[in-house]
Amino acid sequence: MENRKKTCQIYLGKPLIKTTVTVRYVGMSSVYSGVREEQLELEGRVTVRDILNVISGKRGLIFSEGSWLVLVNGNGVPASQWPEYRTNIDVELSILPMLSGG
Amino acid sequence: MYQGGYTGILLRIDLTNSKVTREQVPPVVYRKLLGGRGVAAYYYYREIGADVNPTSADNKLFFFTGPLTGLKLPSTTKFQMATKSPETGRYLCSNSGGNLGPHLKFCGFDGLILEGRAKRPTSIFIRDGQVELVSASEYWLDTNFVAGEKVRSQFGEKKAAVMTAGPAAVKGANISCIMVGDRSFGRGGGGLVMASKNIKAVAAYGTGSIPVAQPEQLADFASLAIKSARESKKSHTRFGTAQYTDVMSELGCYPSYNFQTGVFDEVETISASHMVQHYKIKNAACYRCPVACAQLCEVPEGLFRGAKSDPEYETIGAFGGQCGVSDFGAIIRANQLCDEYGLDTMSCGTIIAYAMECYERGLFTEDLLGMKLPFGNGEAMVAMVRKMGEMEGFGAELAKGFLYLQQKYPDTEYFMMHAKGMPFAAYEPRGFFGIGLSYGTSSRGACHNVGGWTIRDELLSGKYDRFAVEGKGILVKNIQDTRGYIDCLGICTVVRSSMGFTDVPTGNVLEMVTGVDFTPHLMEIGERVYNLERLILEREGITRKNDYLPQRIMTEPLPEGPAQGRVLTRELYDRMLDEYYRARGWDMDGKPQKNLSDLLGETID
Ligand code: SF4
Numbered sequence: 042m043e044n045r046k047k048t049c050q051i052y053l054g055k056p057l058i059k060t061t062v063t064v065r066y067v068g069m070s071s072v073y074s075g076v077r078e079e080q081l082e083l084e085g086r087v088t089v090r091d092i093l094n095v096i097s098g099k100r101g102l103i104f105s106e107g108s109w110l111v112l113v114n115g116n117g118v119p120a121s122q123w124p125e126y127r128t129n130i131d132v133e134l135s136i137l138p139m140l141s142g143g
Numbered sequence: 144m145y146q147g148g149y150t151g152i153l154l155r156i157d158l159t160n161s162k163v164t165r166e167q168v169p170p171v172v173y174r175k176l177l178g179g180r181g182v183a184a185y186y187y188y189r190e191i192g193a194d195v196n197p198t199s200a201d202n203k204l205f206f207f208t209g210p211l212t213g214l215k216l217p218s219t220t221k222f223q224m225a226t227k228s229p230e231t232g233r234y235l236c237s238n239s240g241g242n243l244g245p246h247l248k249f250c251g252f253d254g255l256i257l258e259g260r261a262k263r264p265t266s267i268f269i270r271d272g273q274v275e276l277v278s279a280s281e282y283w284l285d286t287n288f289v290a291g292e293k294v295r296s297q298f299g300e301k302k303a304a305v306m307t308a309g310p311a312a313v314k315g316a317n318i319s320c321i322m323v324g325d326r327s328f329g330r331g332g333g334g335l336v337m338a339s340k341n342i343k344a345v346a347a348y349g350t351g352s353i354p355v356a357q358p359e360q361l362a363d364f365a366s367l368a369i370k371s372a373r374e375s376k377k378s379h380t381r382f383g384t385a386q387y388t389d390v391m392s393e394l395g396c397y398p399s400y401n402f403q404t405g406v407f408d409e410v411e412t413i414s415a416s417h418m419v420q421h422y423k424i425k426n427a428a429c430y431r432c433p434v435a436c437a438q439l440c441e442v443p444e445g446l447f448r449g450a451k452s453d454p455e456y457e458t459i460g461a462f463g464g465q466c467g468v469s470d471f472g473a474i475i476r477a478n479q480l481c482d483e484y485g486l487d488t489m490s491c492g493t494i495i496a497y498a499m500e501c502y503e504r505g506l507f508t509e510d511l512l513g514m515k516l517p518f519g520n521g522e523a524m525v526a527m528v529r530k531m532g533e534m535e536g537f538g539a540e541l542a543k544g545f546l547y548l549q550q551k552y553p554d555t556e557y558f559m560m561h562a563k564g565m566p567f568a569a570y571e572p573r574g575f576f577g578i579g580l581s582y583g584t585s586s587r588g589a590c591h592n593v594g595g596w597t598i599r600d601e602l603l604s605g606k607y608d609r610f611a612v613e614g615k616g617i618l619v620k621n622i623q624d625t626r627g628y629i630d631c632l633g634i635c636t637v638v639r640s641s642m643g644f645t646d647v648p649t650g651n652v653l654e655m656v657t658g659v660d661f662t663p664h665l666m667e668i669g670e671r672v673y674n675l676e677r678l679i680l681e682r683e684g685i686t687r688k689n690d691y692l693p694q695r696i697m698t699e700p701l702p703e704g705p706a707q708g709r710v711l712t713r714e715l716y717d718r719m720l721d722e723y724y725r726a727r728g729w730d731m732d733g734k735p736q737k738n739l740s741d742l743l744g745e746t747i748d
Contacts (some may be wrong), residue, residue, distance in 0.1 A: 068386055068392045069378060072416050110603065114703025115395065117602030117609075137390045138378050140599045 063133045064096060070109060070136040075132040089113060090123040092134055100116045102136070110137040144170045146356035146658030147398070148210030149178070154252045154266060154274065158340055159200060159259030163274045168253060175743045177631035177661065178209035180236050180301035181672040183225035186256065187234060188675060188739060193683045194380070197229040197332070198339040200260035206247070207254040209633025210657055213245030213353055213430075216365050216642065217372045220244065220326075220430035220637035226330035229317040230490065230544040230590050231564035234679045238630055240429035241323030243304040249349025258531065261341035268298050269347040279343035284310050286483040287322040294344045303348040309485020312338035314534035316542035318490040322482060326429060327439075329487045330565065331587060334543070342563035364652060372408035372641035373433045379637060380426060382415035383438040384456035388463070389414040394602075395704030396574030398567065399464040400518050401496040402560050402695055405571040406704035409469035413459055422471060427453055434637055440475050446522060447472040452479035454488075460569020461492020466524050467500060473521025477528045484532025486542065494541050494548075495527050500558045505554075512537045557694050563588035563685070569599065572696050574706035577601050577615045578640035580719045583690045592636070595622035610706070612715050616722025620670075621646055627669030671742050674727070677735050678742075687733040690720060 061123075062081040081095055089111060093104040100139045102109065106120040112135040118126050126135070145151070150168050150443040155164045168182065176182050183205040190727045205225040212219055222244025224740045228235035247255060250269050257267075282293040287309040294305050299470030305324065311335030312319035319334030320327045327332075378386055391397035392410040399407040413415060418440060428435035437453040452475050454462075481488045487557030493517075501507040502516040509515050516523050530538025540548065546564040549556055559741040560567045565588025576596030585594025600618055601609040607618065625646045629636050632644065632653075644665065654662040661668075677685075691697070692711065700710040721731065729735050 065393070068389050068415060069382060093312070112394070112705075114394075119603050119605040124603055135393055137393060138382075138386050140390065140602070141388065 058085050058130060059083065060085065060128060060130045060132065062092055062128070064092075065133065065135040067135055067137045069138045073137075074102055076100070084136065086127050086130065088124060089118055089126045089128065089134070092128070093123060096136070107139055110139050111135070112137065144659070147172065147354040148653075148656040149173060149252050150248060150253050150353070152252055153207075153254035153256060154269070155256045155258070156274065156276075157259045157627075158257060158261040158265070158276075158342065161261075161276055169745060172211075175668070175671060176675070177628060177668050178212075179207050179221070179223040179633055180225070180238070180627070181668065181675070182254065182631070183207040183223050184234075184236065184672060184675050184679065186254075187225040188679050191227055193262035195227055197227040197336060198231065200340070202227045202336055202339075204257040204333065204336055204340070206256070208244045208248050209631050210653065212320060212633030213429070214355065214656065215362070216634070216652070217369050218429060218432040218434070218638045220432060221630075221633050221635055222247065223630060224321070224328045224333055226333055227337045228333075228564075228587070229335045230330075230332040231545070232546060232563035232688055233563065233588075233677060233683045233685065234631070235333065235587050236593060236676070237328040237330050237333055237587070239306075239321070239323045239328045240326040241304065241306070242430040243306050243323050243345070243347055244627045245430050246304040246349045248353050249351045250347055251349065251351055254346070257337070257340060257342060259340070264341055264343055266294055266297070266344040266346065267342065269345070269349075271349050272301075283343055284313055286310060287485050288483060289342060291322075291324070291420070293492070294346050295593070298348070300348045305344055305346045305347045307344045308334045308337040308342065309483065310581055311484040311486050311532045311534065315345075315539075316486060316531065316534055317544040317547065318487045318494070318531075318542055319485050320487045324484055325427065325482065325484075327487075330489065330590065331487070332742075334485045335561075343607065347433065347621050353657050359656040361652070361655045364655060368638075368641045368652075369433045372638040373431045374554070375641060376434045376436070376637060379434050379436040382419060383436045383453075384533055385415035385418055385438065385454065385459055387456050388459055391570065392464070394574060395701065395706035396571040397464045398460065398560075398569055399465045401465055401500040401558060402567070402571065403500070404703055405574050405701050405706050407464040407467075410464070413463040413471050413474065418471060424451075424476065429635065432635065432638070436637060440700045442472040442475050445472050447476040447525070450476035450479050452476075452482060453495045453501065454478040457569050458488040458492065459748045460526060461489050461496070464569065464570045465492055467518035468521045468524055469519070470521040476525050479724040480525065480528045489568060490544060490566045491528060491531060491542075493560060494545065495524055497548075497555070497558050497560065498527070498537075498541055501555050502645055506552075513561070528594060551596055560693055560695070561589055562692060563689055565589045571701070572692060573701050573711050575609045576612055576711055576715065576719065577607070577609070577618055579692055579696065579711045579716060580615055580619045580723060583692055583716070584623070584719070584723060586673065588678060592626060593623070593630075595626060597622055612708055612722075614722075616724075616735060617721045617726045619719075620726040623673055624666050624669035627672040628665040629669075631668060631672065674735050674737060674742055675739070677727075677729070677733070678737075678739065681734055685733070687720070687731070690733055692716065731748040
């Protein structure tokens with residue numbers, strides 16, 4: 042089914058969109074995930090939540106309100122916006138420890 | 144009126160005449176200003192005129208606890224100090240952890256005022272209700288930890304809480320701190336004020352208890368609050384405040400090479416994970432703290448082998464990014480020397496970074512400095528810290544702070560990163576415009592705490608663009624007011640949310656303690672504290688023109704990273720400042736429209 046959809050998109054002249062995400066794990070998130078940086082490829086235009094779900098599955102990090110600070114291209118995205126926020130197709134996403142005081 | 148939390152008594156010691164008096168604090172002062180920073184500012188307002196010289200006998204040291212200091216709740220360690228600062232020449236407020244605040248309360252005192260000048264080196268011993276002035280000649284020049292041990296043995300109680308002025312203070316460093324055990328009243332030069340009064344140490348040991356209005360309810364609440372603080376601050380326990388180091392660099396906001404850039408190219412070796420992996424020995428905690436954010440480190444090898452200290456984010460920022468030093472061992476050693484000599488690590492590191500830039504640009508020669516002092520050289524940095532602690536050679540010049548250096552070396556002013564004479568903290572204002580306003584309007588000069596730590600809101604609330612100015616005046620005011628009341632309570636800001644102390648205060652812990660309905664009024668109290676402080680500053684000559692930032696921040700774009708090209712121009716800054724003054728109800732010159740009686744609602748004699 043999935044393959045047919047792809048073929049169909051190509052047939053209709055629409056190139057299959059892939060989103061390339063460079064994920065940077067900063068500070069504690071690199072300790073918990075065991076990596077500092079990796080590249081992910083996701084099909085279509087995706088939301089921040091979609092990307093975080095993939096990272097959760099792969100690295101075991103849990104993303105909920107107040108858990109991690111998420112930056113897209115250097116700017117913070119609040120947890121409330123993760124489900125709607127659609128990224129560009131080439132994006133850098135950073136995961137940082139939550140900030141809680143100076 | 145108050146069923147608990149306060150003793151209602153302050154201890155006043157006239158050092159010139161060796162006279163000790165006990166005074167009642169008017170209940171309305173607590174009602175309106177709560178405790179700690181607010182009450183210290185109140186006494187400062189009444190007793191320190193604009194013309195008082197910071198190191199004269201006329202200056203005073205005001206120490207005040209809050210209604211929660213010393214209670215069986217999380218992190219009830221804090222007490223506040225106010226004095227006229229030798230570093231900035233104006234009003235200074237500062238807070239410290241440690242166990243002296245709690246012991247003052249156990250001795251029966253909410254506050255301590257030191258005035259006049261002792262005839263010879265003296266220590267003050269407070270044992271329950273009794274006060275004794277003893278000779279400190281034997282350890283007058285000793286480093287803080289050595290002196291602390293001698294004081295405890297002279298006092299005859301190993302568990303006595305002690306605060307000391309270190310040798311840097313005794314020798315006249317304007318950036319000297321007061322060490323309270325291994326915590327400190329860090330900023331602004333309180334150490335020099337204490338030493339100029341011929342006071343080396345204050346030791347206290349109390350066995351009394353602090354009454355509370357509803358002890359059983361409070362005990363139940365305390366166990367929940369401790370659990371919540373421990374759970375929510377796990378990362379602080381594991382990594383301390385150092386966890387923000389690589390975060391800030393990632394955001395392009397980690398001041399590096401004296402604020403020439405916001406990205407530190409070697410941040411990895413000064414990051415919290417590197418620190419924990421290679422240097423950490425154990426956690427350390429302030430009084431009754433379930434979080435224990437202090438990370439005690441030891442250098443295992445190399446030039447600084449054996450050096451031990453617990454560097455926090457700000458210290459790592461000052462000696463690391465700002466000085467371009469990536470050797471964490473050098474940072475541990477510089478921090479240790481600051482603690483031993485009694486220097487404020489933030490001022491010390493930021494001023495050395497300035498000297499490094501002046502050296503690299505040929506404004507300060509090797510001859511003048513007595514050494515080569517390039518960015519990135521940890522050994523030279525540590526050597527300069529020592530010179531500053533000893534007040535030796537050019538170190539004695541640097542340890543006098545930016546206001547002094549501005550007069551003496553006017554050609555180097557562009558490279559001095561400060562507001563109102565107080566060196567910047569380790570957050571880049573061009574990367575978070577709110578932080579710029581916070582530095583500019585903070586009532587003790589550049590400070591991310593008193594001025595308002597806007598970073599979380601600017602980045603995560605979804606309401607602000609960190610590079611925009613809209614809404615920042617109101618945001619900064621709101622955070623300042625929140626911090627204003629927190630500093631009156633007697634607790635550490637790290638655990639405050641676990642007790643409901645946010646910008647929308649909830650719960651009833653203060654009611655359980657005092658029997659008075661403080662909680663709905665906390666934000667008003669914070670605002671009142673800020674207004675009172677501005678009244679003081681206005682009397683000391685502060686107007687709008689003093690609320691600006693250095694030229695570099697307002698004209699020089701950041702060269703790299705996510706904040707590349709950003710600059711906080713005067714025009715942008717003015718828009719934030721106007722909004723801020725309007726939100727505060729001040730005129731456009733930054734002058735409050737209220738006097739003390741307006742603020743307190745009645746006349747107090
Ligand atoms: S969180 Fe850290 S600074 Fe605050 S009381 Fe605990 S140990 Fe002290």
